[in-house]
Amino acid sequence: MFQGQMARRSIPILKQLFTSPSSHLTPTRSVTYMPRPGDGAPRPVTLIPGDAIGPLVTGAVEQVMQAMHAPVYFERYEVHGDMKRVPQEVIDSIKKNKVCLKGGLATPMGGGVSSLNVQLRKELDLYASLVNCFNLPGLPTRHENVDIVVIRENTEGEYSGLEHEVVPGVVESLKVITKFCSERIAKYAFEYAYLNNRKKVTAVHKANIMKLADGLFLESCREVATKYPGIKYNEIIVDNCCMQLVSKPEQFDVMVTPNLYGNLVANTAAGIAGGTGVMPGGNVGADHAVFEQGASAGNVGNEKLVAQKTANPVALLLSSAMMLRHLQFPSFADRLETAVKRVILDGKYRTKDLGGTSTTQEVVDAVIAALD
Amino acid sequence: MATQLLRRRASQILSNANPNPSSPLSLARSFSSATGPIRATLFPGDGIGPEIADSVKQVFKAAEVPIEWEEHYVGDQIDPRTQSFLTWESLESVRRNGVGLKGPMATPIGKGHRSLNLTLRKELSLYANVRPCNSLPGYKTRYDDVNLITIRENTEGEYSGLEHQVVRGVVESLKIITRQASLRVAEYAFHYAKTHGRERVSAIHKANIMQKTDGLFLKCCREVAEKYPEITYEEVVIDNCCMMLVKNPALFDVLVMPNLYGDIISDLCAGLIGGLGLTPSCNIGEGGIALAEAVHGSAPDIAGKNLANPTALLLSAVTMLRHLKLHDKADRIQNAILTTIAGGKYRTADLGGSSKTTEFTEAICNHL
Numbered sequence: 001m002f003q004g005q006m007a008r009r010s011i012p013i014l015k016q017l018f019t020s021p022s023s024h025l026t027p028t029r030s031v032t033y034m035p036r037p038g039d040g041a042p043r044p045v046t047l048i049p050g051d052a053i054g055p056l057v058t059g060a061v062e063q064v065m066q067a068m069h070a071p072v073y074f075e076r077y078e079v080h081g082d083m084k085r086v087p088q089e090v091i092d093s094i095k096k097n098k099v100c101l102k103g104g105l106a107t108p109m110g111g112g113v114s115s116l117n118v119q120l121r122k123e124l125d126l127y128a129s130l131v132n133c134f135n136l137p138g139l140p141t142r143h144e145n146v147d148i149v150v151i152r153e154n155t156e157g158e159y160s161g162l163e164h165e166v167v168p169g170v171v172e173s174l175k176v177i178t179k180f181c182s183e184r185i186a187k188y189a190f191e192y193a194y195l196n197n198r199k200k201v202t203a204v205h206k207a208n209i210m211k212l213a214d215g216l217f218l219e220s221c222r223e224v225a226t227k228y229p230g231i232k233y234n235e236i237i238v239d240n241c242c243m244q245l246v247s248k249p250e251q252f253d254v255m256v257t258p259n260l261y262g263n264l265v266a267n268t269a270a271g272i273a274g275g276t277g278v279m280p281g282g283n284v285g286a287d288h289a290v291f292e293q294g295a296s297a298g299n300v301g302n303e304k305l306v307a308q309k310t311a312n313p314v315a316l317l318l319s320s321a322m323m324l325r326h327l328q329f330p331s332f333a334d335r336l337e338t339a340v341k342r343v344i345l346d347g348k349y350r351t352k353d354l355g356g357t358s359t360t361q362e363v364v365d366a367v368i369a370a371l372d
Numbered sequence: 373m374a375t376q377l378l379r380r381r382a383s384q385i386l387s388n389a390n391p392n393p394s395s396p397l398s399l400a401r402s403f404s405s406a407t408g409p410i411r412a413t414l415f416p417g418d419g420i421g422p423e424i425a426d427s428v429k430q431v432f433k434a435a436e437v438p439i440e441w442e443e444h445y446v447g448d449q450i451d452p453r454t455q456s457f458l459t460w461e462s463l464e465s466v467r468r469n470g471v472g473l474k475g476p477m478a479t480p481i482g483k484g485h486r487s488l489n490l491t492l493r494k495e496l497s498l499y500a501n502v503r504p505c506n507s508l509p510g511y512k513t514r515y516d517d518v519n520l521i522t523i524r525e526n527t528e529g530e531y532s533g534l535e536h537q538v539v540r541g542v543v544e545s546l547k548i549i550t551r552q553a554s555l556r557v558a559e560y561a562f563h564y565a566k567t568h569g570r571e572r573v574s575a576i577h578k579a580n581i582m583q584k585t586d587g588l589f590l591k592c593c594r595e596v597a598e599k600y601p602e603i604t605y606e607e608v609v610i611d612n613c614c615m616m617l618v619k620n621p622a623l624f625d626v627l628v629m630p631n632l633y634g635d636i637i638s639d640l641c642a643g644l645i646g647g648l649g650l651t652p653s654c655n656i657g658e659g660g661i662a663l664a665e666a667v668h669g670s671a672p673d674i675a676g677k678n679l680a681n682p683t684a685l686l687l688s689a690v691t692m693l694r695h696l697k698l699h700d701k702a703d704r705i706q707n708a709i710l711t712t713i714a715g716g717k718y719r720t721a722d723l724g725g726s727s728k729t730t731e732f733t734e735a736i737c738n739h740l
Contacts, residue, residue, distance in 0.1 A: 246640060268614045
């Protein structure tokens with residue numbers, strides 16, 4: 001009887017203990033990370049603030065890095081979307097530092113200037129673009145259990161930029177798919193799944209219509225899949241994929257896609273998980289890595305966001321956590337990620353796209369306050 | 373009643389001062405149909421096709437819709453004139469009647485013949501695919517306020533089928549955009565918006581990357597937009613569009629898109645309202661032809677068992693009625709369908725209920 005009363009009384013206490021907001025957000029490390037001597041020396045990272053809301057959100061990252069005393073220092077370079085090319089000094093800096101963090105670069109519509117985001121990716125051969133779309137605890141969305149990584153081929157496909165006018169009124173655009181690029185993106189996708197303990201890779205295609213082009217992509221994926229027997233592989237047509245994403249997103253794990261479909265699928269997945277304002281991502285190649293807001297890097301917001309300073313810095317903050325892991329500073333990455341998640345869970349400081357009324361600076365201050 | 377019909381048609385003709393692709397034939401038809409029923413071609417299709425086509429016929433009879441059906445079936449021999457299983461007579465019938473309704477067709481596997489959908493599209497020059505996506509009240513999905521129409525260019529773009537292998541391991545696929553096709557679909561989109569009382573048309577594109585092709589499409593849309601100053605026109609990049617659609621579909625009204633984006637976005641919107649089993653669709657062809665169709669599959673596993681859901685075909689038939697400007701009949705039938713589903717008592721298995729096709733159809737007839 002007495003034991004029963006004790007048990008009953010301790011239930012609410014136990015409940016509180018296990019559901020207190022920060023309890024599951026405290027990183028517990030039992031086995032430590034052992035660095036090599038000299039790993040703590042500050043690493044240079046190229047920083048490209050970009051256009052419109054770009055400077056606002058990269059400024060947010062700089063502030064948080066400083067508050068954490070992270071062993072990273074930024075070399076700033078001004079690049080704007082209406083420049084004809086990315087300046088050579090910026091490319092050289094990225095080649096030297098191997099890591100870059102950037103805000104979005106706006107492309108003038110139909111203006112004869114090719115997108116600088118795309119140019120940068122091609123120049124540095126950043127052939128894989130990765131967007132991680134997941135539900136943030138505390139952020140209400142229509143879909144639950146979303147944890148999708150979209151890996152998108154970044155250099156060819158529909159974005160080859162090869163267009164010409166055949167006769168007045170008839171325009172052709174070439175979509176190029178090569179075995180070389182399809183193979184390396186498939187290899188990257190499976191390797192990513194293997195290294196991150198992911199269970200399934202889904203290839204997204206439209207090979208029922210574009211039989212040769214997407215057929216070649218699928219062939220490459222299938223070949224690589226045979227080398228990873230522990231990882232499940234399946235294929236899905238892109239229109240069915242979008243339909244499944246809005247009804248049953250929990251069935252997807254890692255998705256590998258050619259260029260254009262990857263753009264659509266990444267934006268759809270980002271939208272169902274909370275919006276492009278919160279999803280981290282980056283572009284990686286054999287030698288360099290550029291981290292930026294997950295999906296839709298060309299979307300630099302409108303003048304109102306800039307004027308009112310209400311851009312959402314969460315996406316770039318989480319991308320910079322990815323960058324810290326890439327630079328092998330796992331403890332700093334964990335601290336930053338935990339702080340951002342705490343702020344979102346708390347719900348007091350959220351920008352407009354998440355349903356709140358805070359400014360960028362208020363969110364940054366909250367993240368700095370939430371750092372361990 | 374005949375004089376009422378004549379008077380209504382006359383006022384329609386006199387007020388219809390806007391020249392557009394679909395009006396010449398409808399004008400011609402409206403004179404001839406003043407005296408008798410409108411003939412429409414019906415392709416019941418395979419699998420569950422015949423059952424749901426019967427549902428449509430039953431509901432139309434109960435609603436006293438002045439339509440006479442001409443049924444055609446897909447043959448089992450290839451017709452050399454059309455290179456497919458659809459006979460020349462079937463296609464002629466659609467061309468003559470100007471309207472048709474098509475159930476799900478399964479293309480037989482094999483070579484040497486064109487797919488059925490491709491045959492219809494090429495022979496009838498079906499250039500625009502229209503899908504009205506409306507949330508069904510009473511059938512709960514994660515999105516309650518979807519009320520948009522996707523209009524997709526159906527003939528060119530990425531689906532021209534022009535691919536070739538340049539050298540081993542390198543494949544090129546051509547995407548073609550022409551001024552003529554883009555103008556045609558933009559004209560239809562704005563005409564549709566005007567005749568159905570819609571306020572905004574959004575053109576979906578990726579012209580920041582594909583500057584010449586999608587740039588041409590946008591230029592054509594802008595030209596047509598100038599002729600309709602009362603309709604708001606905007607341009608949205610496709611990645612923003614995808615994100616906005618899954619976050620807040622109420623932001624969109626009418627969407628007009630080239631082929632590939634249209635395919636993906638229209639299926640995405642179908643997913644928002646509950647899947648292809650509930651989505652109506654209508655293909656518009658040259659000369660005002662309208663072929664409404666059900667876009668779901670033929671479901672051979674439940675064929676003949678009276679379990680199929682006729683909603684998609686019924687709503688497509690309603691779209692067909694609206695094209696024929698029989699708006700009051702269309703509204704009555706649509707309201708009956710929505711009321712039946714919202715009521716919850718009569719729902720087929722795919723909506724979570726246990727009614728048979730015939731019970732569902734009867735419930736709709738009773739709600740008319």
